[in-house]
Amino acid sequence: MNFIYENAQNFGGDRSRITVWGLSAGGAAAGQLAISPVTRDYVANSIEMSGSPWVFWAVGPNVRKNSLELAKELNCTGDNLKSCMKSKSVVEVYDAVINVGYTQSTLDSGKWGPVLDGEFLTNPDEMVTTAPPKPAMLGVSNKDATFFTIKWLSPYIHMFGLSPADFK
Numbered sequence: 001m002n003f004i005y006e007n008a009q010n011f012g013g014d015r016s017r018i019t020v021w022g023l024s025a026g027g028a029a030a031g032q033l034a035i036s037p038v039t040r041d042y043v044a045n046s047i048e049m050s051g052s053p054w055v056f057w058a059v060g061p062n063v064r065k066n067s068l069e070l071a072k073e074l075n076c077t078g079d080n081l082k083s084c085m086k087s088k089s090v091v092e093v094y095d096a097v098i099n100v101g102y103t104q105s106t107l108d109s110g111k112w113g114p115v116l117d118g119e120f121l122t123n124p125d126e127m128v129t130t131a132p133p134k135p136a137m138l139g140v141s142n143k144d145a146t147f148f149t150i151k152w153l154s155p156y157i158h159m160f161g162l163s164p165a166d167f168k
Contacts, residue, residue, distance in 0.1 A: 001018075001033060001039045001042040001043070002042065004018060004042070005018065005042040014028065014059065015042075015047075016043060016044060017042055017044050017046060018044050018045075019043075019044060019045040019046065019047060020033045020034060020043050020045075020046050020047070021046070021047040021048075021049070022038075022047075023049040023050055023051065023106075023141060023144070024050045024051050024144060025051055025057075025058065025110065026049075026051065027047075027048040027049045027050050027051025027052070028048070028051035028052055028053055028055060028057075028058035029051075029114070030046045030047060030048045030051075030116075031046055031048045031052060031053030031136070032053045032058070032114060032120075032121060033046070034046040034053075034131070034134060034136065035053060035127045035128060035131040036120050036121060036122075036127065037122065037127070037130070037131075038119060038120045039120070039133050040132070043134070044134060044135075045134060045136065045137075045167070046134070046135075046136045046137070047137045047139075048136060048137070048138050048139075048151075049138075049139050049140065049141055049144075050139070050140045050141050050144040054124050057106070057110070057113075058113065058161075059113070059114055059115060059116055059121060060110065060112070060113045060114070060115065062111070063111070063112055063113060063114075063115045064115070065099075066111040067112065069100050070085075070093075070096055070097065070100055071084070071085055073096040073099050073100050074088050074092060074093070074096045076088075083159065085155065127147060132142045
C-alpha cells in the first residue's frame with residue numbers, strides 16, 4: 001500500500017483516492033486494508049465482495065501451525081526459521097507447499113492468510129471504532145460459493161440430483 005500511495009501520481013492516479021477491491025478472501029483483505037492502523041491512511045474507499053475482514057476464515061486460527069509445517073518441509077527450524085525460509089527459492093517453496101498441501105478440510109480452507117498479530121490486525125472492535133469513517137461498498141457475487149459447494153459436497157451432490165455439469 002505504501003508503494004501505491006507514494007507512486008500513484010506516476011501511474012496517472014491520485015493517492016487521495018485509492019480504492020481497494022477484492023472478492024472472497026480478497027474482499028476480506030480489502031476490508032482489513034481499509035481499517036488496519038498500518039494501512040488505513042492510504043485507503044480512501046473499499047469494495048468488499050463476498051468477504052468480511054472478520055469472518056473466521058479471514059483471520060485463520062491455524063496459520064502458525066500450518067506455517068511451521070511448511071517450514072519443517074523446507075528443513076527450516078529453530079531461531080533462524082524466518083531467514084531460512086526467506087532463503088528458499090520459489091521452486092523450493094512451491095514444491096514444499098505441494099507436499100504439505102495448500103488446503104485443509106475445514107471451512108477456512110486456505111492454510112495461510114492474515115492473523116491477529118497485534119500490528120496489522122489488532123483487536124477487531126478497536127480497529128472498527130478507531131478507523132476513520134470512509135465509503136465502503138459491500139456485496140456478494142453470483143455463484144460465489146460454487147467452488148466450496150463442489151469441494152465439500154462432491155461425495156454427496158448426486159443425492160440432490162445435481163452433477164458437476166450443473167455448475168458450469
